[in-house]
Amino acid sequence: MASPVGMFSRAFVVAALTIGAVSLGLGGCGKEEKRPADPYDVSKMDFKAPPAAVTNTRHSGPLAVGEALGMDAAVKPLVPEPVKTIQLDTVHRIIEIAPGVKFSAWTFGGQVPAPVIRARVGDRIKFSMTNRSDEPIPGTDIAPAPMMHSMDFHAAMVSPTDKYRSIAPGQTIQFEFTPNYPGVFMYHCGTPMVLEHIASGMYGMIIVEPRGGYPTKVDREYAIIQSEFYTRLDPEHRTVDGQPLYVLDGEHLRAKQPTYTVFNGRYNGMVEKPLQAKPGERVRLFVLNAGPSNTSSFHVVGTIFDRVWLDGNPDNQMRGMQTVLLGSSGSAIVEFVVPEAGSYVMVDHHFANASQGAIGIIAAGGKPEPGGPEHHNMPATPTPTDPDAVKAKLAFEGKCLACHTIGGGDKVGPDLYGVTRTRSDEWLAKWLKSPETMLQTDPDAKTLLAKYRLPMPNQNLNDAEIGQLIEYFHWADENLQPQQAPPMAH
Numbered sequence: 001m002a003s004p005v006g007m008f009s010r011a012f013v014v015a016a017l018t019i020g021a022v023s024l025g026l027g028g029c030g031k032e033e034k035r036p037a038d039p040y041d042v043s044k045m046d047f048k049a050p051p052a053a054v055t056n057t058r059h060s061g062p063l064a065v066g067e068a069l070g071m072d073a074a075v076k077p078l079v080p081e082p083v084k085t086i087q088l089d090t091v092h093r094i095i096e097i098a099p100g101v102k103f104s105a106w107t108f109g110g111q112v113p114a115p116v117i118r119a120r121v122g123d124r125i126k127f128s129m130t131n132r133s134d135e136p137i138p139g140t141d142i143a144p145a146p147m148m149h150s151m152d153f154h155a156a157m158v159s160p161t162d163k164y165r166s167i168a169p170g171q172t173i174q175f176e177f178t179p180n181y182p183g184v185f186m187y188h189c190g191t192p193m194v195l196e197h198i199a200s201g202m203y204g205m206i207i208v209e210p211r212g213g214y215p216t217k218v219d220r221e222y223a224i225i226q227s228e229f230y231t232r233l234d235p236e237h238r239t240v241d242g243q244p245l246y247v248l249d250g251e252h253l254r255a256k257q258p259t260y261t262v263f264n265g266r267y268n269g270m271v272e273k274p275l276q277a278k279p280g281e282r283v284r285l286f287v288l289n290a291g292p293s294n295t296s297s298f299h300v301v302g303t304i305f306d307r308v309w310l311d312g313n314p315d316n317q318m319r320g321m322q323t324v325l326l327g328s329s330g331s332a333i334v335e336f337v338v339p340e341a342g343s344y345v346m347v348d349h350h351f352a353n354a355s356q357g358a359i360g361i362i363a364a365g366g367k368p369e370p371g372g373p374e375h376h377n378m379p380a381t382p383t384p385t386d387p388d389a390v391k392a393k394l395a396f397e398g399k400c401l402a403c404h405t406i407g408g409g410d411k412v413g414p415d416l417y418g419v420t421r422t423r424s425d426e427w428l429a430k431w432l433k434s435p436e437t438m439l440q441t442d443p444d445a446k447t448l449l450a451k452y453r454l455p456m457p458n459q460n461l462n463d464a465e466i467g468q469l470i471e472y473f474h475w476a477d478e479n480l481q482p483q484q485a486p487p488m489a490h
């Protein structure tokens with residue numbers, strides 16, 4: 001395809017003028033036959049969709065069914081069959097947002113974000129969904145909270161009062177549509193309060209490719225969905241697997257003050273499990289900001305976006321971009337070349353958001369950066385040089401950072417700066433071995449619990465890890481000033 005984008009954008013301008021002329025009743029200027037066909041000729045679009053069917057038949061078994069569904073960041077290739085049959089049921093689940101942070105979520109298909117759907121302009125999407133919010137949450141004794149849910153596809157052009165209506169627990173809704181525009185679109189629950197349904201996890205991405213595919217060839221395709229979580233400890237103090245349950249914090253939700261801002265549903269998720277690429281490869285990211293309320297300034301450290309297709313439509317092309325700004329439900333396809341071996345860090349360049357977890361790595365071989373990519377606002381704690389203390393720092397960031405800081409202030413648990421001055425090594429060892437025993441027997445532990453009101457879950461540490469952590473606390477207390485500690489996510 002020679003310069004398809006230039007061609008399309010000229011076509012688009014001409015088409016827009018044509019449509020404008022027609023709608024003003026000024027058509028028939030005699031030049032129409034020379035104009036290239038409008039790829040968005042509304043008269044050729046498919047708006048025919050039979051009314052949605054709502055029944056009392058319930059799906060059982062798998063919650064997400066369909067060849068066109070992808071369950072993680074690696075985007076599946078397009079399935080060629082033009083009819084895409086998709087089932088996404090709504091269930092309530094406990095998801096883990098960060099280590100030890102179990103959140104009571106509402107989902108499509110049992111996961112947050114929901115599966116990525118991939119289709120093409122002109123395909124027929126046959127969608128069905130059972131509201132299964134009345135089913136028990138597996139692995140917990142948390143009572144179900146049955147409620148209405150619905151589905152709103154931004155890729156569709158249909159009557160929302162018909163297709164996007166809310167259905168009751170036990171009901172199934174079925175409807176069809178044909179995507180007419182290419183793009184990367186959000187889908188979400190549209191049941192009031194929409195804000196709460198989205199913040200509870202009910203969103204996903206549908207990729208609609210242009211009819212003839214994309215004008216470029218790439219080596220890797222990944223989906224990145226940014227979203228916010230607003231959490232608070234369950235006022236009823238329920239636990240899951242011995243860890244405290246977190247629920248939606250309505251007050252911070254309305255104030256747009258998230259606890260976590262993340263990619264693909266997990267605090268620093270793609271730092272823990274980086275995406276893979278190789279030097280010289282061209283990478284295509286499908287990026288969606290699901291919000292619900294904040295903006296994303298998406299950036300990849302170490303490269304420049306060769307192409308940015310706003311909203312995922314190659315007709316909306318920009319070249320050589322450093323960041324792309326995405327409002328709530330905004331999206332883009334970004335493509336870039338991996339210039340050399342290294343770890344390329346994806347961030348929301350609103351760094352307050354990145355520090356809440358909107359960070360990930362594209363691992364393209366080579367040596368890791370000395371000390372980790374901390375200067376890109378990883379949730380850094382200062383780095384000791386002793387190998388045991390270094391291991392402890394890593395363990396601390398993996399297992400403890402959700403609830404503690406060192407010098408960054410109290411979170412769910414106390415700031416641990418200075419802890420070796422207030423507690424003996426023996427006390428710390430006993431505490432880390434079995435906080436539950438200490439909370440029953442030790443007066444200092446009881447005082448802590450009275451203040452923090454949450455029993456620290458047992459972290460299943462072995463003696464070696466406990467020794468290393470205590471050494472790390474000593475190192476921190478001897479080497480750091482509290483104000484020296486970097487800010488961390490709350």
Ligand SMILES: [Cu+2]
Nearest residue numbers: 149189191197
């Ligand atoms: Cu809902």
